[in-house]
Amino acid sequence: MSYINKNDLSINSTLYEFVNEEILPGTEIKSDDFWERFGKVVHELAPINKTLIQKRENIQKKIDAWHKENAGKDFDKNEYMNFLKSISYLVEAKGDFKINTSNVDEEISSIAGPQLVVPVDNARYAINAANARWGSMYDALYGTDVIPGEKGSAYNKERGNKVISHVRKFLNQIFPLKTQSWQEISKILIEDGELILIKNDKKDYLKNKNQFIGFSGKKTEPTSILLKNNNLHVDIIIDPTSLIGKEDLANISDVIIESAISTIVDNEDSVAAVDAEDKVKCYRNWLGLMKGNLQANMEKNGKKFVRKLNPDRNYISKDGSKITLHGRALLLNRNVGHLMTNPAIILKDKSEIPEGIMDAFISTLCALHDFKSKTNSKTNSFYIVKPKMHGPEEVAFTNTLFGKVEDALKIKRYSIKVGIMDEERRTTVNLKECIREVKDRIVFINTGFLDRTGDEMHTSFESGPMIFKGEMKKSLWLNSYENWNVDIGLDCGFSGKAQIGKGMWAMPDKMKDMMDQKIGHPKSGANCAWVPSPTAATLHATHYHKVNVFEEQKTIKSRDKAKLKDLLEIPKADRPNWSVEEINREIENNAQGILGYVVRWIDQGVGCSKVPDINNIGLMEDRATLRISSQHIANWLHHDICTKEQVLSVMKKMAKIVDQQNEKDPAYNRNGRSSYKKMSDNFEGSIAFSAACDLIFKGRIQPSGYTEPLLHQKRLERKKSA
Numbered sequence: 001m002s003y004i005n006k007n008d009l010s011i012n013s014t015l016y017e018f019v020n021e022e023i024l025p026g027t028e029i030k031s032d033d034f035w036e037r038f039g040k041v042v043h044e045l046a047p048i049n050k051t052l053i054q055k056r057e058n059i060q061k062k063i064d065a066w067h068k069e070n071a072g073k074d075f076d077k078n079e080y081m082n083f084l085k086s087i088s089y090l091v092e093a094k095g096d097f098k099i100n101t102s103n104v105d106e107e108i109s110s111i112a113g114p115q116l117v118v119p120v121d122n123a124r125y126a127i128n129a130a131n132a133r134w135g136s137m138y139d140a141l142y143g144t145d146v147i148p149g150e151k152g153s154a155y156n157k158e159r160g161n162k163v164i165s166h167v168r169k170f171l172n173q174i175f176p177l178k179t180q181s182w183q184e185i186s187k188i189l190i191e192d193g194e195l196i197l198i199k200n201d202k203k204d205y206l207k208n209k210n211q212f213i214g215f216s217g218k219k220t221e222p223t224s225i226l227l228k229n230n231n232l233h234v235d236i237i238i239d240p241t242s243l244i245g246k247e248d249l250a251n252i253s254d255v256i257i258e259s260a261i262s263t264i265v266d267n268e269d270s271v272a273a274v275d276a277e278d279k280v281k282c283y284r285n286w287l288g289l290m291k292g293n294l295q296a297n298m299e300k301n302g303k304k305f306v307r308k309l310n311p312d313r314n315y316i317s318k319d320g321s322k323i324t325l326h327g328r329a330l331l332l333n334r335n336v337g338h339l340m341t342n343p344a345i346i347l348k349d350k351s352e353i354p355e356g357i358m359d360a361f362i363s364t365l366c367a368l369h370d371f372k373s374k375t376n377s378k379t380n381s382f383y384i385v386k387p388k389m390h391g392p393e394e395v396a397f398t399n400t401l402f403g404k405v406e407d408a409l410k411i412k413r414y415s416i417k418v419g420i421m422d423e424e425r426r427t428t429v430n431l432k433e434c435i436r437e438v439k440d441r442i443v444f445i446n447t448g449f450l451d452r453t454g455d456e457m458h459t460s461f462e463s464g465p466m467i468f469k470g471e472m473k474k475s476l477w478l479n480s481y482e483n484w485n486v487d488i489g490l491d492c493g494f495s496g497k498a499q500i501g502k503g504m505w506a507m508p509d510k511m512k513d514m515m516d517q518k519i520g521h522p523k524s525g526a527n528c529a530w531v532p533s534p535t536a537a538t539l540h541a542t543h544y545h546k547v548n549v550f551e552e553q554k555t556i557k558s559r560d561k562a563k564l565k566d567l568l569e570i571p572k573a574d575r576p577n578w579s580v581e582e583i584n585r586e587i588e589n590n591a592q593g594i595l596g597y598v599v600r601w602i603d604q605g606v607g608c609s610k611v612p613d614i615n616n617i618g619l620m621e622d623r624a625t626l627r628i629s630s631q632h633i634a635n636w637l638h639h640d641i642c643t644k645e646q647v648l649s650v651m652k653k654m655a656k657i658v659d660q661q662n663e664k665d666p667a668y669n670r671n672g673r674s675s676y677k678k679m680s681d682n683f684e685g686s687i688a689f690s691a692a693c694d695l696i697f698k699g700r701i702q703p704s705g706y707t708e709p710l711l712h713q714k715r716l717e718r719k720k721s722a
Contacts, residue, residue, distance in 0.1 A: 008039055009035070019365070046353070060458075063459060089426055140539050212227060225238070230545055238251050265334070270622045384402070384417070420442065426459075444498060457632060461631075502528075503529070505518055505531055602715055603687075607622065
């Protein structure tokens with residue numbers, strides 16, 4: 001690889017040329033000025049970054065020692081809390097305050113709805129996610145198990161009628177008419193700025209006339225009707241010439257619903273970016289999103305076409321003025337955390353650049369193009385979601401970093417907004433003080449079950465064997481954590497200003513189950529919640545019509561608050577008497593997820609994929625799911641619940657099953673030939689199998705139980721061997 005020496009930095013030439021030739025033009029920032037300011041800040045902040053990571057390790061060693069010293073004793077929670085305070089794990093809680101964030105887009109402040117998460121390294125996925133701001137209810141229902149029965153290869157009219165009936169019931173519930181139902185309407189038109197719905201020449205009206213916002217087409221023959229409820233739009237499409245519309249009594253051909261209000265474009269857990277080549281691919285896609293010109297060449301059913309970002313949507317309001325609605329989700333960028341470094345840039349002490357510092361600079365530099373065009377943010381804000389921060393001191397460092405980036409790029413202070421991912425235990429228990437450190441730029445907090453559980457297990461590794469993974473969701477600490485996050489956010493003034501988020505639905509093929517369960521997220525006071533696909537966003541959006549989140553938040557403010565002592569309830573098993581069968585079954589389930597994910601990460605560089613579990617249910621796996629599974633087995637090994645020989649035997653058994661599953665995977669098959677490289681053909685020589693085993697057998701000593709260091713090492717090894 002070729003490197004350019006600049007301002008005490010050795011910069012990979014691919015990255016250097018990309019910044020100079022593709023990002024900087026149009027920003028009014030000169031190349032020499034950028035690299036000079038960049039180099040100065042990097043060398044100032046990198047040592048601080050390193051010190052913070054070392055502090056994590058020092059604290060963890062003290063916690064490990066405390067658990068060893070107190071092994072076998074009755075657990076005294078007050079004594080434990082005093083110990084955590086003595087080592088600065090728990091910080092002193094200060095007085096109440098409210099966040100001061102300003103210039104926030106309405107998608108963050110006042111619209112509650114689904115939030116997509118998409119890997120930035122796949123242009124097609126990124127475009128689809130941005131375009132998922134609007135989705136067809138008909139398509140989402142027809143193509144999923146929300147509607148029972150088989151789809152078939154051709155259009156199934158009976159199934160289609162079930163879809164239409166389902167949507168009409170939704171319209172009756174959310175946009176009720178005064179006397180009739182939506183099923184009975186035969187014609188729709190506009191008169192004197194009012195929506196008229198006709199049955200047998202009798203006029204009917206919306207019960208709430210304010211829900212009618214606008215239309216497209218002519219008043220006497222509209223092509224669409226725009227309605228609004230809970231700040232969310234629904235567009236009823238009228239087309240008597242379409243396959244569906246010509247059979248429909250009112251010629252309604254589809255119902256388009258505002259779906260993914262915001263999307264996190266991810267540089268972290270869902271990508272495999274280990275060097276300059278990978279990072280430039282990620283940054284280039286983000287640049288295309290910020291410029292609004294990202295494209296992807298597609299082929300479907302033998303036809304080639306180019307996928308682009310959707311334009312804004314235009315309507316005529318009921319008073320005759322023009323309405324323009326955002327055609328795409330508001331995009332947030334998830335940078336990497338403080339831990340990882342990247343060989344794309346080498347510092348003057350010959351160390352790799354902290355990847356989070358590089359991400360902050362380059363992703364913001366790309367966003368300067370949006371500051372001019374307002375393609376994404378209408379308020380000249382750039383939203384960075386920052387993961388895996390441990391406590392207020394690390395959040396304060398992020399605030400310092402963002403301020404340095406703003407100064408270097410000469411943009412207004414607090415233009416860069418921050419989202420705190422509440423997924424590490426030291427952040428959870430100090431969440432209020434974490435928010436205080438960024439009270440002028442915070443726009444987002446959320447809960448993340450998987451990473452949070454991974455850190456829960458690693459932090460308390462020495463306390464004893466952990467309970468079964470499936471039991472974690474029933475544990476006291478987890479339920480307290482979910483409520484605590486909302487309580488703290490509301491106490492700090494998030495309602496109407498910032499997002500309080502909930503975690504991912506991990507089963508993209510189980511949409512009926514999602515519809516039954518995920519309505520709990522808006523009911524919990526979360527004004528956004530993660531979904532794995534545009535289809536899931538469209539379906540989950542209906543929950544936000546049924547639940548007014550901001551009204552729920554008012555009620556939640558008066559409930560009994562979650563307690564810190566409950567957050568510190570360690571999910572360990574007391575004197576477990578599990579059978580060998582139960583233990584093996586749990587290890588097998590974890591092993592399959594680990595192997596299925598790791599083989600794609602190492603061999604293909606795929607950071608997020610749908611991996612079949614032990615019951616052949618496809619689960620969306622990323623590094624967060626990998627962290628919990630590997631830490632769980634590592635913990636059991638450490639406490640002699642199982643043996644290394646037992647685990648290795650299970651790993652080899654499950655590797656053969658994963659090999660069988662992947663042999664048939666379309667991702668590996670081209671022109672009738674499979675490119676999949678079996679792990680079970682050569683366990684000793686398989687880099688992927690070696691990586692999966694290391695995650696378990698070396699899991700105890702991984703920093704905070706993270707998987708990235710080992711994955712990056714093995715992926716680089718795999719790329720060199722290709």
